[in-house]
Amino acid sequence: GAVVSQHPSRVICKSGTSVKIECRSLDFQATTMFWYRQFPKQSLMLMATSNEGSKATYEQGVEKDKFLINHASLTLSTLTVTSAHPEDSSFYICSARQGSGETQYFGPGTRLLVL
Amino acid sequence: LAKTTQPISMDSYEGQEVNITCSHNNIATNDYITWYQQFPSQGPRFIIQGYKTKVTNEVASLFIPADRKSSTLSLPRVSLSDTAVYYCLVGDSGTGFQKLVFGTGTRLLVSP
Numbered sequence: 001g002a003v004v005s006q007h008p009s010r011v012i013c014k015s016g017t018s019v020k021i022e023c024r025s026l027d028f029q030a031t032t033m034f035w036y037r038q039f040p041k042q043s044l045m046l047m048a049t050s051n052e053g054s055k056a057t058y059e060q061g062v063e064k065d066k067f068l069i070n071h072a073s074l075t076l077s078t079l080t081v082t083s084a085h086p087e088d089s090s091f092y093i094c095s096a097r098q099g100s101g102e103t104q105y106f107g108p109g110t111r112l113l114v115l
Numbered sequence: 116l117a118k119t120t121q122p123i124s125m126d127s128y129e130g131q132e133v134n135i136t137c138s139h140n141n142i143a144t145n146d147y148i149t150w151y152q153q154f155p156s157q158g159p160r161f162i163i164q165g166y167k168t169k170v171t172n173e174v175a176s177l178f179i180p181a182d183r184k185s186s187t188l189s190l191p192r193v194s195l196s197d198t199a200v201y202y203c204l205v206g207d208s209g210t211g212f213q214k215l216v217f218g219t220g221t222r223l224l225v226s227p
Contacts, residue, residue: 004158034214043202044159044217093158095215103149104215106158 002028004096006107013084014115021079021110023094029074030096034104035067038091050077084114119203124222133190135221137203140184146205148179148186149215153200162201163188198225 003026013019023033032051036044048064050056050071058064068080077096081088091111095104120138127133139148147166151159163170165177165186176189190197200220 006158036217043219046214046216049214091156095158103161103164105161106151109156109158111156 002026002096002098002103002105004030004094004105004107006092006094006110008110009108010111010113012113012115015085016083018080018082019084019112021081021092021094021112023077023079023096023107025075025096025098025105028096028098030077031074031099032097033071033077034095034097035069035077035079036093036095038093038109044093047079081112084112086114088112089114118216119205119218121201121203121218121221123219124224126224126226127193128226129194130192133193133197133223133225135188135190135201135203135223136185137188138185139203139205142183142205148177148183149204149206150175150177150186150188151202151204153202153220159202193223193225195225195227198223 005024005026007022011019034049035047037047038044046059047062048056048058048069050069052071052074056069066082071077091109093109095106097104147164149164150162152162153159163172163175163177165179167179170177178187200222202217202220204215
């Protein structure tokens, strides 16, 4: 199956700093990438959808100025958590899809801990 | 937006067949049904996808009745390593992006 990678796998940062998470589709071109957040013992919550070359579409309640998403190429999307706070600590997972109606493949996730 | 309902948890023993049923009464005509498996601290892994009738691959089978309002994931002869959370999802074709909205999932525990 298709492979999606994320970097870093885990990150610890101080409150107030910004953290960038990369999501790459390794063996296919992803026209659409999705970003999810998952808290312990809970399901995945969709944060935003991004299409290559256009602005991301954020889900209700997700602050677009806090979670900056850039989908600059067909193989790379980045999520930047700006001015991170302890409540932003979570497991962030991206997924990628080659085309409309195609299967979504998920990355391994990034564990963010904000101190 | 199509929603799914699954049992919160299931228990089984090694070597048994496990069937997890998911209801999706509001599934749209263009929506496919997809199942994912997730282990702790890992991203979901694609298991199987189908539109109607029966689909089978090397790890599972997916049964979908004619009305498509439900689906059943069948895992033959489970092992301890199949202990995970299983998510049933249907696409949201109305948005054009076909985003996936995760439900609670089914936590499967396989015991020796």
